[in-house]
C-alpha cells in the first residue's frame with residue numbers, strides 16, 4: 603500500500619497555482635513509474651528462497667559489476683554499477699544471481715501493456731520505467747493520482763512486483779517524485795510546489811547528473827537545487843555551456859519536454875556534455891562508446907528503426923557541427939549502428955580543437971502506422987532532445 607510519506611492530496615491543483623507553474627496554459631498531468639529494485643525483485647519473486655535476502659544481480663566474477671541490488675543489500679551500501687568485489691566486501695552474505703534478460707523483457711512488456719490501458723502517450727525510458735501523459739484522463743478516474751494508484755495496484759496484482767510512481771506536471775518533476783518514496787511509494791508534486799521541491803534536493807538526485815557531475819558541481823559550491831537556483835544564467839552558461847540553460851530551468855522545476863511515444867518521435871538520440879573538454883582520440887572513442895551504449899539502449903527499448911545516423915560535435919568555442927550518414931534502408935542492429943558511429947567519428951579525427959559535447963541521433967525513423975519515411979534532414983535539424991542529462 604501507499605507509503606506513509608506519500609504526499610497524496612484529494613485535489614489535483616488549485617487554479618492560482620496553475621498560473622504560477624505553467625503560465626497561461628493548464629498544467630499537464632505526467633506520471634513516471636519505475637519498478638523497485640527491478641532485476642533483483644524479479645529474482646526474489648521467482649526464487650522464494652531469495653526473499654528477505656541481500657541479492658545482487660550481475661556478474662559475480664573478478665571484473666563483474668552489480669546491475670541491481672535488492673533493498674536488503676542496499677542496507678549494506680550495495681548499489682547498481684558497483685564492482686561485485688566491492689559489493690561482497692560490504693555485504694559478505696550477498697547472494698549473486700545471473701541476469702535473465704528474457705524474463706525482465708517479458709515483465710517490461712506486461713507493465714507497458716498496463717500503462718496503455720490509461721493513455722497512448724507512453725514513453726518508456728528503460729525496461730523498468732516510463733513516462734505517461736494522462737492529461738486527457740481517458741479512463742475517467744478523475745485525477746492523475748488516482749491513475750497512478752490504480753497502475754501500482756495493477757502492476758502488483760498482475761506481475762507480483764512493486765513499482766513506485768511520481769505524479770506531477772512535467773517529466774523532470776515526475777521522475778524525481780517516483781524516486782522520493784521508493785520502494786513501493788507514491789509521491790505527488792502539485793502545480794506551484796515544483797520549485798520548492800527541487801530546491802530542497804541534492805543535485806545528484808537530478809536525472810542524469812552522475813557522480814562526476816555532482817562532484818564538479820560540489821567543487822563549484824553547488825550541492826542542492828537551491829544552490830543551483832542562486833546562480834544566474836550567465837554563470838551557468840560559463841560553466842556548463844548550453845546545458846546551463848537546462849540547469850537554470852531544472853532549478854525552478856520547469857520542463858516543457860513532451861512525452862514522446864515511438865510513434866511521435868522523429869529521432870532518438872543522446873548526447874553528453876563533458877566536464878572538461880576532450881581531444882585525445884582514445885578519450886573521444888571511449889566517450890563515443892558510452893554514448894553508443896546509451897543511445898542503442900533507447901533505440902532497443904522503443905524498438906525503433908531508422909535510416910540516418912547523425913554525429914554531433916560541439917567544440918570548445920561552442921561551434922557545432924553535425925555529420926550524418928543515411929542508408930537506403932533501416933540500420934540493421936547494434937553492430938551496424940556501432941560501426942557507422944565509429945566511422946563518423948573517425949572521419950573527423952584529428953579534431954581541429956577539443957570538444958565539449960558529443961552526441962548521436964538515429965533519425966529518419968520508420969513509423970509504426972505508415973511506410974512513408976519522414977522528410978530527410980530531420981535528424982540534423984531536430985534531434986528530439988533526449989539528452990543524457992534530462
Ligand code: TTP
Pocket residue numbers: 636637638639640641642668669670671682683730731784785
Ligand atoms: P533502476 O530503475 O535504476 O534501479 P532498480 O529498479 O534496480 O532500483 P530502484 O528503481 O528501486 O532504485 O534500474 C532498473 C534496472 O536496470 C535494474 O534493476 C538493473 C538495470 N541496471 C543496470 O543494469 N545497471 C545500472 O547501472 C542501473 C542503474 C540499472
Ligand code: MG
Pocket residue numbers: 636637638639640730
Ligand atoms: Mg527501478
Ligand code: MG
Pocket residue numbers: 636637728730731
Ligand atoms: Mg529505472
